[in-house]
Amino acid sequence: MIQLPNPFQPRETLARAQVLERGTPFFIDLGVAAIGLACFYAIVRIAMFWAGRPEPEMVVSLSPRSLPLYAFYSVVRIGLAYLLSLLFAITYGYIAAYNQRAEKVMIAVLDILQSIPVLSFLPPVMLAMIALFPTRQLGVEMGAIVLIFTGSVWNMAFSFYSSLKSLPRELQEATAIYGFSGVQRLFQLELPYAAIGLIWNSIMSVAGAWFFLMACEMFHLGSRDFRLPGLGSYLQTAADKGDGSAILWGLFTMIAIIVATDQLLWRPLISWSNKFKFEQVESSKRVSSPILHLFTHSDALASIRRHTLDPLAEGIYGKLASRRMDRIHKLATFDPDTRPNRSFADTVRIYGLPTLLGIVAAVAVAFAALQAIALLRPLPGREYLHILLGAIITFLRVNLALILASAWTIPVGVAIGSNPRLARIAQPLAQIAASVPATALFPVLLLALVQIGGGMGIGSIALMLLGTQWYILFNVIAGAIAIPNDLKEVATLFKFSTVQRWKTVILPGIFPFLVTGLVTASGGAWNASIIAEYFPIKGQILQTLGLGAIISEATSAGRFPVLLLSTIVMALMVVTTNRLVWRPLFRLAETRYKLN
Template structure:
């Protein structure tokens, strides 16, 4: 009797569990639909440039919701831009060098350099709606999230093994088929880990992007960043603690609901012949895979739609190969289009350069000297912070990437640390350094590391996880020493990811200089000699000529470093350290 009762109970649980999963999925979809309606209602209301921020904890859920929406809308824009930009740069040799140099410049330009133009443009497009201010803040967050993802996708495309490209060519894959069946799967691991550090970077710059001055106007949006900055400015430590706890809770929930399932799902895209014996598990991924509702949607909607698209692409491919005689004329027309587009871009650049030179004439000679001196000081701080960050992130990242159990524990902790607004922690660091006889010059290096070391760590973890299991097995079977494993398996395996992390960390360090070298504490403004401090000061007082010249100097320094160092290392990663079958 007891056995029969136990069997019937297990049968009831087995039958009721899918129903429970479907209810959870339905509740999630309804909540998402309601959130979209709420955001649409707020964004299309009348514009309120300077919203009053309440420090009561009861307002935190709404502020956290607004900030989370801004960060993930900016992330979706970043993901689309990264895939498109990386694809064009990887497969167009005529524009590749220019696009990568441009990307290097853009990722090093501080958020505040984009701020005046972005906000004025959005306010002119939507002069009487809140969506103008919101889109301005989202685009500012976008400029802090997008560049490392673009570098990651570009680097992954350049390191795809030749035999996989040949297999696509033999099977007459269209560009869209190759994108979805080869390139995106191959780049998935790097994209996911760079997505995590991009979102973390969004949280890092949230305080700057939600509450900022533009000339004589002050913009303040309802959000967690404005709440934290208001609490820090007023010295309300209790409100700061509540805000930080709320942010940590959001990061942990995002890790469990989004990143952990994506990491577990991406494990199937590893380029290996031997399946790994240890995997990262995700209860949410298990829920998604066993949901009857999502299964019905996939079988009746996604699968037929995908088959229809691929069938149409196959027919187009057949027709394209049947019209081989028109290749010469199409090549000539594409060349003509490229020439016209190049001339148009050159004309736009020429007009912009003329106006920039006109504006730069307003900068005095002694200010130019100060800007170059500040650029030298910031250059030294950036490189010291990179060396210190690399020294600990490589061994720690490899250890986490080789141990999925350790990764499941440390991943959310690393996200919390990467997302933590260092500007909130910086006053404590600054006071401690001043007691030791050090000033903001040393403290700015610490703040740069807090904002940029995670680019290296997350890319090293992704590289270590992407190393094929059969290479690890060979090293174990042949009893490699630790030095042999590092020189023949680990460092060559993580090298392309490490270069991506160093490039983006370098740009992030230049970007972080705006908050590392110029800090406002209550009614005091602390600053040290540096290009970041000069950009922040020029932005606050609305000095656009000085702001433009400082940004140009920073861009020129980054291009020089890119030409002398990073391009050569990227070339080495594409040729010597590419995985081949």
């Protein structure tokens, strides 16, 4: 669009504005090039470190000068774990949403996996990665990345699955009428529709990664001591030695990274995702981002998109559309009388391989189950009773944490998601608060509770609350943002009272997001129990009775039978909760509270 000069604007001001307008794209392109060079240097630096030999007894320095390098290593681990989580969430959620046979099993497995603590994954993951790369630092690093992945991926998968199940029917019919291919449907309908929930759950996933960073960068496996240079190991070492100054330096560095991530990544993504909101009346108030404005006005990025990405996408979509039309034409002209006779050998060759693979998988599962039973056989009966009692106590703590978290996150989340002015202030603060790991604040909180007469019983619930309330808050915010503005205007037009607005607009609108938040918060609370009920500080172990404490203690002592039995008991409790509570709520969200 050509912009005409304003005749009422002074000539000097107009000339200065034209110079700035011509010069701004150059500085934007220069900044983009600098970011590209910095990313290239980071890749080279991390590749050189990972290709080296692992250090058997690495000493974590508590000097503030080591923090920039430690922070760099931790950010790379979290970034790679997030990319892996995003790819897994989209793939897993897509298959679960559109494969009715596998859906029930996949969602049950997903619910179990998101509730299993990170330390239960630790022994097999770390031993497998070290066996794959025995002479390189890459093995230990990949083990830490996979462990961070196991603590941050599940809520993203639940969010994408829930979004696909709640796709409006008219949008699905439109893509069918226009003959969209599967790839085109994914990139032009499903991913855009799921963008708001996926971005807010991505924020929560990265916050979860910070939460478990201390456990993933510094841990004991039997007699072996694994330590990686990073911000998590720095904070854990400072907490073990009771070095308050080092803890403050580590927290300051972590908060600085979180603020930078919020301004450079999350705020632009939230502003960008507003265009995918499903509504018929556009909102006049939207979240803005200077960073997104700079990227959208970059001539270099626009040229790359215009000459590379757009032609590539059009070519791929065109080929997929032509193949789809060819298949439709062949089906329309297919004559069943001309179909060649299929021999018995052809039938065995076509259908025999999947059957054979299924038999092999069943035999492998049966063999692993027998080995697990053999591993549990030496455990005495009192160990079973101890684990069962710990599971009941942890179950009560998890549900109490969910109730306390829901009591304040639902009204606050709706207020943030519905009020753009409040969102500009509260969203960054919520992201920062969620990303600061509760494990770093827990020593201070625990010491304060001990002084006022509390103990690990109350402290464990507080730590669960600190680690899980954000799952509910961020999903409620995403749900409140996703409520169409035309529904809000109708409620205003008919002068709904506050109770009527909550009953007919707000709660039905956020219900699918709220269910996702509660499911992931429940899994996060079970996961957080390993740290909430068993915490090392100043050379001693503070613990309370619970399943998380049993798992942490068994991992530290290398008692794999106890670790296996505790994980099985936790999985059984999660499966029972899934069948009795979460599945009916998901079904209700897919049917009664679906936007159509």
